[in-house]
Amino acid sequence: MIPWLDHHSPFPPLSMALKEPSGLLAAGGDLSSERILMAYRQGIFPWFMPNEPILWWSPDPRMVLFSAELIIPKSLRKVLRHRPYRVTFDTAFTAVMQGCAAPRAGVAATWISDEMLAAYHALHQQGIAHSFECWMDDELVGGLYGVAIGKMFYGESMFARRSDASKIAFVHAVQWLAAAGFVMIDCQMHTEHLARFGAREIARDEFIAKLEVQLVQPDLLGPWSYSHTN
16 A cells, blocks of 8 residues: 555655555645655656546666766767757747657557646746757657756656657757756666666665755756757
8 A cells, every 4th residue: 555645745755665566655645846846856756647646656776867878879879960950948848748748659548648737837937847859840850858956857758750859859958967067867767768878777775865966956947048950
């Protein structure tokens, strides 16, 4: 059993998270900005399907990308050099979230509900949630979004409508974040896709220790200004 949160309940200790499903910690509560930020600061994130209770997670191990360890595959390096594209930040946040929420082959339903869209849009208006967009011929063809607190960036989701579009946005995002002092990017759960870029799993205790260092750094509120044309 996991605890049920009301609107005022604190999160339980991370040690109470289930082993299976990995990291499930609590249910209930709300998606207010205050609740979501409280969660991120403790190494917790929301993930649930529409019409289900809000579920809160803190997996062990945790997938992270240390920005200095970014790997750009050789094939993608050629794309970055030769394909015409434009990358911007924080110019189409809602459209990026909608792109991430769009149906995908082999996926029955999206977890990015209208409720999640509204919650992260509120964070974006506060300068805390950010989007990274890839454009080709003035068409939004890919991107990703996430949340920044201190010098910690929490990646949430990405999408692509053309080959490599999300990868292009991702590389620009990581390189810019590294230059801005973001040492670690939270990738939440293991995926082979992110592993190819150098992301790796670390123990939850190690993640929390490193997280605490990043959270006390000065906030870099948005909108973030960036534009690159290849």
